[in-house]
Amino acid sequence: MNPKTPTPKQPYHHGDLRRALLDAAEAELAEKGVEGFTLRGCAKRAGVSHAAPAYHFKDANALLTALATIGFERLNRSMTSRQHAERGDPRQDLVAAGVGYVAFARDNPMLFKLMFGSERPSSEDSDLVQHASGAFATLVNGVRDIRGDDPMADADGLKDIAAAWSIVHGIANLLIAGRMGFLQPLLERDPETVLADIIERSLPQQ
Template identity: 35%
Template sequence: MTAVPTYHHGNLRATLLDAAERSLRRYGADQLSLRELAREAGVSHAAPRRHFPDRQALLDALAEAGFARLDAQLRAALAGAGAEFGPRLHAVAAAYLRFATEDAALLELMFTAKHREGADRLVAAAAAPFGLMNELIEEGQAQGVLEPGDPQRAGIVLYATLQGIATLINGSLVASELLDGVVETAVDQFIRGSRRG
């Protein structure tokens, strides 16, 4: 009989987070188990507790990593989009929707965890990607492409539009092959509806 391996793992935290994300995609947050993740990583069932004292700490770490990844993907899309506002907004919207449709379970966890009492680190982590979207709205207003006003309010409308599209795709109410065209139409309509003058 083989003994359960003891804690001798190079980067157990990253290994556990990777395994947890795979499990999240397959089975949802309710099925995540530190014990099962330890078995998958080939370490003792107590080893994960060195990094995650409990299941909630693991879920929070997953959500925090998700916000960091979303932020990196939005910034990469923006960096490659040039200086003109329209293409910049299209690039960010497309990047957000790719994340929201490819990592739907993670996105749901991110927003659920962020609204839990005491989730200050997650609120701070969420500020980066959503701050970027807010800055983009301000940029459009400064360029005269979007009507002046409260950028947060315009951002909420944009976010609600994108999240609605993601919900339709994730619920198989709209075919995923239509995503790019739907994003383009949604962003064009947002810009037209918010246009100054």
């Protein structure tokens, strides 16, 4: 090789750069919130140059969109894993899904806020829509199993869906905002049983 010939620049390589950036983004979000989130901060946390994220994400909002998509996937998994554990009774399955919803929010407060309280993720992103719709379908199916019909087909069913969602989302928001300190002693002893009891109390009695 002619020593005067410049060596061609190699493509940037960081193993799984996309995964590394998403991990860094989640940590950055948890520490700084949506308001303090920057692409440069994620790059620094991932140990890459500030230009490296452009290989996968055009800007910070694109990275947040991907992170929110992962959040909805995890949320649905948190709901359905508890439903499957209950097995059988539709009412208890819906309560279990609600416990999974609140548990996810408590474990991932900043990610939960990103998913439901920020306009930075793109609502038109197909992956985000798919996973958000999957989580919503788990709720709708839970209401359907209790009612025995399609709750999306009439006004009462839509109200039942809205009521079930509002209950768990309200509990989640109050807990992560620190507005239910009076419950803390109970939650420290047996959080999932306490959450299940609260959700059960809020549903219409049979």
